[in-house]
Amino acid sequence: MTIPISDHSLSLKSIEEINTLSGESVKVCMQCATCTGMCPMAEEMDFSPRKVMHFVQFGLMEKLMDINTYWKCASCHACSVQCPRGIDIAKVMEALRQKVLRKSKNYIEPSQMSKEAIAEMPQIALVAGFRKFTS
Amino acid sequence: MKISYYPGCTLKTKAKNLDIAAVASLEALGVEVEEIERWNCCGAVHSLTADDLIHQVAPVRNLIRAKEMGADKLVTLCSMCYNTLARANEMMKNDPVKRDTINRFMDEEIDYNGDIEVVHYLSFLKEEIGWEKLKSQVKVPLTDLKIGSYYGCTLQRPTEVGIEPLGHFELMNDMFTSLGAEVVEFSAAAKCCGSYQVLSSLPGENNAAAVVINTAAKEGVEALATSCPLCEYNLGKQQQQMQDKGKIEQNVPTYYFTQLLAVALGLDSQLCHFELNDKKSLALLEDKNYLVAA
Numbered sequence: 356m357t358i359p360i361s362d363h364s365l366s367l368k369s370i371e372e373i374n375t376l377s378g379e380s381v382k383v384c385m386q387c388a389t390c391t392g393m394c395p396m397a398e399e400m401d402f403s404p405r406k407v408m409h410f411v412q413f414g415l416m417e418k419l420m421d422i423n424t425y426w427k428c429a430s431c432h433a434c435s436v437q438c439p440r441g442i443d444i445a446k447v448m449e450a451l452r453q454k455v456l457r458k459s460k461n462y463i464e465p466s467q468m469s470k471e472a473i474a475e476m477p478q479i480a481l482v483a484g485f486r487k488f489t490s
Numbered sequence: 491m492k493i494s495y496y497p498g499c500t501l502k503t504k505a506k507n508l509d510i511a512a513v514a515s516l517e518a519l520g521v522e523v524e525e526i527e528r529w530n531c532c533g534a535v536h537s538l539t540a541d542d543l544i545h546q547v548a549p550v551r552n553l554i555r556a557k558e559m560g561a562d563k564l565v566t567l568c569s570m571c572y573n574t575l576a577r578a579n580e581m582m583k584n585d586p587v588k589r590d591t592i593n594r595f596m597d598e599e600i601d602y603n604g605d606i607e608v609v610h611y612l613s614f615l616k617e618e619i620g621w622e623k624l625k626s627q628v629k630v631p632l633t634d635l636k637i638g639s640y641y642g643c644t645l646q647r648p649t650e651v652g653i654e655p656l657g658h659f660e661l662m663n664d665m666f667t668s669l670g671a672e673v674v675e676f677s678a679a680a681k682c683c684g685s686y687q688v689l690s691s692l693p694g695e696n697n698a699a700a701v702v703i704n705t706a707a708k709e710g711v712e713a714l715a716t717s718c719p720l721c722e723y724n725l726g727k728q729q730q731q732m733q734d735k736g737k738i739e740q741n742v743p744t745y746y747f748t749q750l751l752a753v754a755l756g757l758d759s760q761l762c763h764f765e766l767n768d769k770k771s772l773a774l775l776e777d778k779n780y781l782v783a784a
Contacts, residue, residue, distance in 0.1 A: 375540065375541070376540060376541065377538070377539065377540065378540035395681055395682040395684070395698045395701065396684075396687065396698060399697065426690065427690075429682050429684060429686065429687050429698070430535060430538065430643075430685065430686075431643040431647065431685060432643060432647035433643070433647065433680075433681075433682060436647050436648060436649055443538075443648070445538060446538045446539070446540075448538075449539055450538075450539055462690070463689055463690055468689070472693070475727070476504075476688065476689075477500040477504045477505060477719040477720055477722075478499040478500045478503065478504065478534075479498075479499070479500050479534045479568070479570050479571075479719055479720050480685075480688055480689065480720050481689070482531060482533065482534035482535075483534040483535045483570070483720070484686035484687075484688070484689035484690075485689075486533070486535055486545070487535065487686055488686075488689065488690065
């Protein structure tokens with residue numbers, strides 16, 4: 356996979372923003388892919404957690420805004436507890452979600468959900484899901 | 491003995507089967523359960539962004555409610571509530587800047603500094619009741635039940651709030667051994683069930699949940715036990731649909747651990763509200779002849 360890097364695609368400011376939002380330092384990632392190996396949702400992601408960490412290290416925000424990885428993250432922390440560099444990767448995924456949500460863009464629309472699903476699902480599913488997927 | 495108890499939203503409605511069986515079991519074991527007053531939703535998930543303090547207000551408020559009642563411990567049961575309350579508590583204990591901001595924001599409340607201990611029901615059972623006493627109270631041993639203790643994510647991760655270290659499932663395993671069941675350790679006990687991703691996937695197409703069920707079945711688990719209403723929804727209530735869509739090979743009845751605790755203590759099975767579980771869950775317990783009606 357080749358991703359062209361140019362002044363247009365690379366945003367140094369966004370690296371700082373992700374670090375500030377997550378409270379982590381993405382530069383310490385050494386690309387070992389333990390996170391991808393631990394992730395229960397990796398198969399459903401168009402880019403693995405390791406690749407996303409790499410994109411973040413290069414500040415490729417335009418690319419990052421267009422992928423599903425952090426929307427498929429279940430915040431299960433399987434990656435975070437095993438990262439040999441001690442990065443809480445779940446927090447980096449949350450920072451990426453928040454970058455989108457804070458522009459008032461929703462990943463799912465509650466009004467589009469079926470009444471049956473809402474009636475059946477436990478409250479914690481709805482509260483957790485709306486907090487992760489809506490602004 | 492009296493304890494302060496935080497049930498959480500789901501346990502009062504769709505997961506009554508988790509709550510009522512839990513409270514009745516503790517009462518049968520001689521514990522007086524006092525629900526904290528004016529509790530509110532814990533927020534379900536811990537805020538992971540460093541600048542988001544407003545979502546910490548809900549769990550902290552519950553901890554303040556417990557403190558107002560003079561408690562030093564707050565016992566809770568739902569895995570997600572436990573995780574959210576325990577993490578907010580850690581933050582209030584260890585981060586003086588955030589603690590000060592939250593205390594000043596909630597100026598109508600007493601100041602809080604993280605001095606309540608958030609305790610999961612399983613830890614409480616071990617520390618305050620003890621497995622020997624529990625064993626002596628068993629009326630209906632769960633003989634021949636090959637049970638898999640399913641912890642999922644939020645009982646163990648992140649490690650600073652885990653009820654026991656990663657890869658250890660002794661609390662629930664020892665409880666089931668005390669109840670006479672045969673514990674089957676299986677390799678998906680701490681794998682995520684898909685959690686809130688159920689909102690973004692089609693019914694019965696949650697692959698993460700299917701992995702847990704298939705792994706459990708393959709490794710000899712006859713029934714699964716959980717302490718989380720979202721895990722129970724993904725693994726239990728969605729099971730028929732997963733089977734219809736060919737995602738899982740065989741059915742593995744799924745229970746709240748408190749339902750099986752109440753059954754083993756010989757409590758009226760009506761208290762366990764098995765009608766809220768998948769239909770096959772009740773059938774297995776009837777086949778095993780465990781159920782007692784008042």
